[in-house]
Amino acid sequence: MAIDFNAVPPSTWAENLARGQLSKLQAQIDSQTKAAKSRGDALNQLQKALQEYKSSLTTLTGxxxxxxxxxxxxxxxxATVTAKGNAAAGNYTVFVEQLASSQQLLMGDxxxxxxxxxxxxTVKLGGGESFEVALDGADRDNDGKLSPSELALAINRASGNSGKVNAMVLNNNGVSQLVLSSGKSGEKNAISLDLTGISDDGLKNGLSAxxxxxxxQDAVVWLGGKANGxxxxxxxxxxDNIQGVSFTVNKVSKxxxxxxxxxxxRGDSDTTANVQSFIDGYNKIYKAxxxxxxxxxxxxQAGAFADDSSIRGLKSQLNAILRQxxxxxxxxxLGIKATREGTLELDSKKLGETLKASPDALDRFFNGADQNGALKQSADYLDKWLNSSSGLLKLRRDSEDRNQKDLTRRQEALQKNFEQTYNRYxxxxxxxxxxxxxxxxxxxMFGANSNYF
Known part of the structure; x- marks a missing residue:
């Protein structure tokens, strides 16, 4: 084969031959790089889908x-009232005789x-709790006196107080007075002071009256009416005396x-919406x-994880959790059944019939005893994949990172080989x-001198 360097320079010949010699290796690396990128993109999509599903579970758990x-x-x-799923439908009459209140004491001069x-x-509460207020170091400005502010600070910081009694200073017409307030309402939180450990008469007199x-004061209500309730x-x-119902009274009844x-x-439409929300979340992750x-x-087209048994195991386990x-x-x-494609669909009529016969059936399944139902079991399994330090997705990403580094090293080695082969050619x-x-x-020269022969 004649080589015309005027038509094709040596550099082009060298490049074409070098690329042809290494083309199979380059095609292999390109294919593996494309597959690695596809797996990486799929891992991102999988993480997003799992996080969205877990977020939907968290919302329902809340x-x-x-x-x-x-x-x-x-x-x-x-009054204000709330009801949980285990509450029984009904009407209740309440007579409010007395509202609970917290004690507040204005101390003397x-x-x-x-x-x-x-x-x-010692500060004592009506229910038997108490804590001690030590006054060593309470005079923070060292002026020889104990101001209401310094005394309030000593009470609030006393070991064992932890909000049982709150001390504050009331400034009125240039006079500062100490005010003690019980942290909680009710007779058990009435405040009294044991002053036997105080030797200073000025302090004792200011706290004694x-x-x-x-x-x-306690709250007193009559369920069913004051006459016969x-x-x-x-x-x-x-x-919270009525199962599943909590009500807060705001005013005394006359x-x-x-x-x-x-x-x-029972709010049937909202209940159905809650169940449908779970089904939608599950169907979305299942399809993904x-x-x-x-x-x-x-x-x-085959998926990025077509030959990945662990991804198929993920789908199988999420499904198995709900089959328990x-x-x-x-x-x-509960009226929830699987379709031919493996997704879930709701028969709201059957759900309503079940809840009429057993109002707590829905929560028994999803929340379970000790909050260990389908929601928690699903969330716990998702954590095995999503845990940022030891989750299966983290391990998969680490493996892909190592594979990508190996591909980069092989590409660099191939490029070096190409340059060497190119330079030789x-x-x-x-x-x-x-x-x-x-x-x-x-x-x-021979042609030019042919006349001499």
């Missing part, structure tokens, strides 16, 4: 109950109070007022994993071109 209950209190403003070494006093601004008394205005009515009913792991054929019975309840009993073709040029010149 509702505490998938059964939506409607709860109202009339007249408006008399502390202008002459002095914190002597070793002085201390407080003025009660607010009384420590059940008396409920406690330190808080929020009552005999001439309309009775406080609490109504609880199915697309990534499909084998291809019949006009469909939780606290005696199954998906089928370039040297050979350049030498051949030089020889051709010399031969051409020699032949030209």
């Amino acid at each position: 509702k505490k109950s998938l059964v939506a209950m409607n709860a109202t209190a009339t007249p408006d403003g008399a 502390l202008a002459g109070a002095v914190a002597k070494a070793g002085d201390k006093f 407080p003025k009660e601004l607010s009384k420590a 059940v008396k409920l008394q406690q330190g808080s205005n929020t009552f 005999d001439t007022d309309p009775p406080l009515q609490i109504s609880v009913s 994993i199915s697309d990534m792991s499909q084998s291809g054929g019949s006009g469909k 019975s939780y606290d005696g309840v199954t998906l089928g009993q 370039l040297a050979q073709f350049t030498k051949l071109q030089s020889m051709q040029d010399q031969m051409t010149q020699t032949m030209s």
Whole structure:
């Protein structure tokens, strides 16, 4: 084959031969790089899908109950009420005899109070709790006196207080007075002081005869009416005595007022929406994993994880978690069934019938005993994949990173091999071109001198 270096320079010949010699290796690396990128993109999509599914589970878990209950209190403003899924529908009459309140004490004149070494006093609560206030170091400005501000700080920082009693300073017409407030309402939180450990008369006198601004008082309500109802008394205005129902009373009832009515009913449409929200989240992750792991054929392109048994195992396990019975309840009993494609669909009519017969069936399945139902089991399994330090996705990414580094090293080695092969061919073709040029010149000389022969 004649080589025309005027038409094709040595560099082009060298490059074409070098690339042809290494083309199979380059094609192999290109194919593997493309597959690695496809797997990396698929891992990103898988992580996004798993995180979205877990987020939907977290939202449902935060509702505490998938059964939506409607709860109202009339007249408006008399009380607020909430109901959980295990509440029974019904109407309740409540008479509020007394609201709970926290005690608040205004202490006496502390202008002459002095914190002597070793002085201390004890703050006691009506329910038996107490804590000690040591006054060593309470005089923070070292002026020899104990101001209301310094005393308030000593009380609030006392070991064992932890919010049982809050001390503050009231400034009124240039006079500072100490105010003590119980941290919680109710008779058990009434405040008293044991001053036997105080030697300073000024301090003792200022603390010994407080003025009660607010009384420590229990809430008293009558469930069913004051005349023939059940008396409920406690330190808080929020009552949880009715299973699944919590109501907070805001005002005292008068005999001439309309009775406080609490109504609880099941919100079927909202309950269905909660269940459908779970089904939508599951179907989305199921379809995403199915697309990534499909084998291809019949006009469909194979997914990035078509030959990956662990991804198929992920889909299988998410499905298996929902196929279990939780606290005696199954998906089928809740009107949730699998389609031919493996997704879920809801029969809302059957769900409603089940909840009429067993109002807590939905929460028994999804929340389970000790909050260990289908929601938590699914979330815990997702954590095995999503954990940022030891999750299966993290391990897969680490493996892909190592594979990518190996591909980069192989590409760099191939590039170096190409350059060496190219330079060798370039040297050979350049030498051949030089020889051709010399031969051409020699032949030209023979042609020019042919008349002499």
